[in-house]
């Protein structure tokens with residue numbers, strides 16, 4: 001890597017059409033010091049080692065922010081091979097290319113690496129124990145990064161939503177427009193994260209030229225159930241919908257979800273302010 005102090009930092013963002021990728025595209029104009037290279041899945045399929053290697057041979061990046069992922073949590077249960085290909089094997093290809101180029105890899109991971117059996121927030125030292133295929137594939141991706149690289153940030157986040165793609169907030173707004181009453185699970189507790197806040201946090205790490213590499217947890221502050229989150233969405237939008245709390249048992253899904261996946265964000269909070277989940281939601 002060149003001299004980070006003087007030159008315009010060159011940053012590649014994979015999975016640029018996903019929620020997080022699109023939020024990076026939105027805020028890129030505020031970071032004129034950075035030379036962003038946005039790559040959608042069509043521009044760069046991260047499961048294709050040949051595509052990664054030829055791109056990295058042509059261009060030298062200071063940072064690679066990997067927003068590409070297989071995120072269909074339920075589908076992953078019956079599509080294990082593809083989930084592991086994108087979330088683990090392809091991450092290895094990226095890490096190997098980053099090693100050759102001395103590129104700092106920022107890999108996004110998930111609260112779903114934990115089993116949810118704790119009752120206090122998960123720290124970076126908590127032992128992962130995924131209970132579904134998606135979580136296992138993301139954990140394997142983390143391990144691949146750690147085995148190959150020294151200069152990496154693994155950012156675990158949770159309950160991501162944004163203006164883009166498929167997410168809980170958009171689903172609730174759609175259902176809220178169609179129905180007078182909806183049932184939402186109230187026995188899974190986590191921390192919603194606005195993808196735009198996460199994108200800002202990652203660029204903050206870069207702007208600080210942080211070298212304390214390793215795993216960091218980032219979510220918006222505060223812990224709630226999906227049911228309370230739904231109520232807050234309708235309250236903010238002024239939509240009159242009755243929200244009935246139900247148990248996860250009444251809403252079976254292919255993949256098991258951790259009942260408690262709140263992340264302890266105090267490590268990253270030393271470097272930056274973190275918005276409360278309600279502020280993130282109001283911003284959207």
Ligand SMILES: NC(=O)c1ccc[n+]([C@@H]2O[C@H](COP(=O)([O-])OP(=O)(O)OC[C@H]3O[C@@H](n4cnc5c(N)ncnc54)[C@H](OP(=O)(O)O)[C@@H]3O)[C@@H](O)[C@H]2O)c1
Nearest residue numbers: 015017018019020041045046068069071108110157159160
């Ligand atoms: N969403 C959540 O609730 C959540 C929670 C915790 C952690 N995370 C993590 O946060 C990160 C960002 O998630 P997100 O919500 O932004 O995901 P997303 O909206 O599903 O976007 C993922 C992107 O990855 C792309 N992609 C998939 N396979 C690819 C491949 N082989 N090569 C290149 N690109 C590929 C997709 O391309 P297409 O546009 O072609 O589909 C999509 O644009 C992921 O690492 C995810 O695991 C998400």
